[in-house]
Amino acid sequence: MTRILIKSQLLQFFSSSFLDKKSGKRKSQISTIIINALTVFTGIMAINAGMLKISKELILPLHEYHLEWLYLLMISFLAIIVGTMISIFSTQEVVFAPKDNDLLLALPVPVRSIIASRLSYIYIIGGTISTLIMIPGLIIYYFNVQISVKSIVASVSLVVIVSILVLMFATIGGWACAAFISSNSNKNKKLTNAIMTFGSLAVYYYLFVKITEIFGQVMDNAGGLGEKVQSSNQLIYLIGRAISGDIGLLIIIWIVVIAVAMFLFIIFEKKYLGYITRQNAREAKAFDVGQIKAKSLTTALLFKEFKRYLSCGNYILNCSFGTVFMMVLSVFMLFEGNDIFKLIELMIDSEINYVPILNISLICIMISLNTITAPSISLEGRNLWILKSLPVSEWTIIKNKIKLHYIITIVPVLLFDVELLVLAKLDLYVSVMTILITMLYPLFTAGLGLFINLMKPKLNWTNESAVTRLNMGIIAAMVIGGAIPVIIMMGSIKIIYSYQIENATKPLMISFLLLETFAVAGMLVLLKTVGVKKLRKIY
């Protein structure tokens, strides 16, 4: 029974990669291989590139003092934090609020089988992330230590143990979030969900900054720190030894991890049924005529899009990276902005002012991290009949999806723009051009994401996370949207540097603006023609 449920849960996870949406049949082998290879490659490249750099910097001072065990602990810690943070909201939605709970509860299926199938989904998400972080760390590790059978056994064990710990923490975290959101004292569950999502994003970036700080301190005081940990924190040292290849200690760790995991599973099994059945209870809330509110057609459609966006934690979490990045960076720049610009000026050491080009590129890269439109057609799911039966043109539907993306993106863009312009002390022309260029770019990325989704919508999902997790469409929108400013920035710097053009910034900026205007116009025309036709045919 458990195997059947796990298979069905995993089929849901992989269905977009292996099955053709229309026919429901297996995709041709070549297309399957290409799609999967691209997905895996993009994911691995994105995470590994950063991790290889961190690992290389981290291991050098630790290797010098023979503290490789501390290096492994730190890499594992990072993997657990990132894996857990990314899986928490999936846990909340997949484990605690899936659409097919009622169906499964009505079947003669043991609760532990339902839980096992749900957790298998979380294990794949969290385990994939943690493993992708661990592998580059371990590659760097083996460049610096001698390879032995014991160390390999310990490393493989470490990867598996970390993935289990991620599952455990994600389950506890997701449970806590779900319990808080659905508690009786919580009057506005959807708003709480949205605030918690944004809050967790802020915590996520704070932790990332904090971890970088801790890693920096460790690198600066490696020798002293190693001795201190060895002498005062015996437990950490023993764990470090175990994961470095002390098989005896490793077996003890395995026993402890399995015991804790089983203990948690038993508690979870006892509480789960009570929790998900209690959740179905409806709150009694009085209705009065004052709640009836008239809006214009456009406002009504935009209101609907906002309600959709704020109702899904995973949607906010996976598709609003740019907004959060810009907000966090805005706060950071308020305190550290002057020093950063002084540092940039020193680093560039040139007569030519690259700062405006860097500013624009940086903001456009962050804009591309917002992919709100990328799953928005898929998110209509079984509700698509409503929009299709209403007297609303496909173009109006498309425009409102773009509007939502634009509003969520433009507010932090303008804040960030103003802050950068003040800090970088740019002249009026450059300031106006920066604002215009960065205000136009979200229109392009919004259109791009929507167009990708219109080409490959997935409407037959049972859980929103199936379309809001980092899938091919979202990654493609992010990568293409991010690659364009990078290419433009590199090209511009190359032109300015090669030809030593001192006053090239201004003509380059007007060229960007013109190019961007054409790109945005082209994207909108594409959506108004091909996109509208495609939306008309989707059902």
Next chain:
Amino acid sequence: MLQIERLTKEYGGKVAVKDLSIHISPGELYGFIGHNGAGKTTTIKSCCGIIDFDEGEIKIDGISVRDNPIECKKKIAYIPDNPDLYEYMTGIQFLDFISDIFGVDKQTRSERIIKYADMFGITDSLSELLSGYSHGMKQKLAIISAWVHEPKLIIMDEPFVGLDPKAAFTLKEMMREHCNNGGSIFFSTHVLDVAEKLCDKVAIIIKGNLVKCGTVEDVKGDSSLESVFLEMEGSND
């Protein structure tokens, strides 16, 4: 009000509806009868502009659904067989959304919402999220959302499924009243007894082909609608 002329729709080479023609006049309550997979939902969705069709023509109040879908949709309301509504909205937010799209002013919508919500007994639940609604409650809300903008033509796919007996009775009253006021209704149903008692005209579709249509009296003759339907089903097997 609704003219379906020689409608044909295929799904990957498999014919769902073939050469189907139906005419519905203002004030008519028209029942559409057929077994599961006969082509009822395909016909209904084609009329509402939800799916495209291969051949034929559909006109609502003289306007082609294919050429001017928006104008057609302004005149109709559609209720699907499975009311999947926006679960992230409350009942009143959903009704407001539909009223906003059709431009129903606040005063009028308030009166209609209160009237119909009271009739179906869901007024108290209007401020709750739709995710907490039962199937029947969602069905009632979908019905109210159709009536709130008083369309000329209401198209319903199995509207009685999931409704309690009182709500089913209320709906039948509402349907009759709508047609008496000059509106038209085209609905599919499995409940032949309801079709026989409620409808002015019926059409029977079997395996995508319209086999009989006309007034209830013409179709059933001296027999019952059930007998006629079963007989036709048998002869088509």
